[in-house]
Amino acid sequence: MNDKVFYSVAALIALGMVALSLVWPQGLGVRSPAPFGHAIELPDQVRAERERAERKEKRHAEEAAERAARAQAQAEGDAASAAPVN
Incomplete structure (x- = not known):
């Protein structure tokens, strides 16, 4: 596999994982931060x-x-x- 392709794909996957970690609920039962989470009802x-x-x-x-x-x-x-x- 070409290094340019591998590192480009790896960088995109890393950026996707960082973006996902910003919107995924943190810890056990804790809501996401304000722009992404929902109020507890x-x-x-x-x-x-x-x-x-x-x-x-x-x-x-x-x-x-x-x-x-x-x-x-x-x-x-x-x-x-x-x-x-x-």
Whole structure:
């Protein structure tokens, strides 16, 4: 094979591989840079499950705060009723 043909083809293949590496996603699951990649869109079901979990967690936190406030108020009421009156 002629050297001029071989090195020309090798250079074109190398340039093609470099161009491909610029648009191919990098790493495991990572999107390509802005001009080539697409925005990550979650399916509606996944989004709904995450929102449901957030609401549940928030509700549990509010309930725990209410229980703590009731317990504190009851403790203060017990302390006030147990104090001697002059």
